[in-house]
Amino acid sequence: MRLNARFYLPFASLLVLSIPAYAQEQKFASLGEFKLESGEVIHDCRVGYRTFGKLNADGSNAILFPTWANGTTDQLQHTIGPHTGVVDYADYFVILIDALANGVSSSPSNSAAQPRMKFPKITVRDMVNSQYQVATGTLGLKHLKAVVGTSMGGMQTFQWMVSYPEFMDKAVPIVGSPRLAPYDLLHWRAEIDAIETNPAWNHGEYTENPSRLLEFEYGEMLLNTPTQYNRTHTREQVFESLEKAKDAVATDANNKIRQVEAMMSIDVSDRFGGSMERAAASVKAKVFVIVATYDHVVTPEPARKFAALLHAPILELDSDCGHLGPSCEDAKVSAAVAEFLLK
Secondary structure, three states: OOOOOOOOOOOHHHOOOOOOOOOOOOEEEEEEEEEOOOOOEEEEEEEEEEEEOOOOOOOOOEEEEEOOOOOOHHHHHHHEOOOOOOEOOOOOEEEEEOOOOOOOOOOOOOOOOOOHHHOOOOOHHHHHHHHHHHHHHHOOOOOEEEEEEEOHHHHHHHHHHHHOOOOEEEEEEEOOOOEOOHHHHHHHHHHHHHHHOOOOOHHHOOOOOOOHHHHHHHHHHHHOOHHHHHHHOOHHHHHHHHHHHOOOOOOOHHHHHHHHHHHHHOEOOOOOOOOHHHHHHHOOOEEOEEEEOOOOOOOOHHHHHHHHHHOOOEEEEOOOOHHHHHHHOHHHHHHHHHHHHHO
């Protein structure tokens, strides 16, 4: 798969990335007994984060950037400046933050008290609540310049808008969704079913990761469009890639299930009686929505409709790159985001 490593990949195991000179130290915030929306608790909850740039004197230049599905801040740092990328930390204090269940923050794969499927189900709202605690409690921030996120990071951005509407000036969800469309739900459920019907699954107590090959196959099909994939691959390359994928490092299946469940549950209208109009009316931030016309991972219509309710500007990426549109059109996206943040 040919990708621009400066942007994102929701199926992180498909990328091999080098650490740039500006890599920042992985840090952790301890949240203790973190109560979830369900009433369950993550014991000894930790949230990973990295910071770039400097906070200005009045604390008005902080931008929070959550991870995409299965992604980490180690990978996310490749999408930011200086003087390049989605956000330029020469001008901003950028906080990259690891979403719950990504294998860095508290997750089924790293929890001593709640390992594997004993780890409670989480929501995107839980992710955002944990990030708010990091921003306010650990970092001492009283306000954010913006929240910017891609894919599942875009979903978290939509959730930030309604969960903490007074806490940010601007929000930029990129190929995200305020509530997944029916097609999105279908393909994410298919991924969970493929894991759980694998004989290696063993109710999460596996010795061989059951998500290894299916992650590659689903990723290849969904991240691309047929037109783009057929143009960039030969038949021989497909078989070679499938063979190599058998030995690739894949996302831990239990982590993947918990994050997929979170994405499937997102609905920013759930506190507003199911009304997207009321949810949109609660948003205080200025919003800039970016969607990809032929996105098969996060289909764009829910984001389009929410942008219309907000009377927010929208950038439509119409290349045949599908969910990878922001990567194929990275210069356009970076310039548009930079301009919006300056307004």
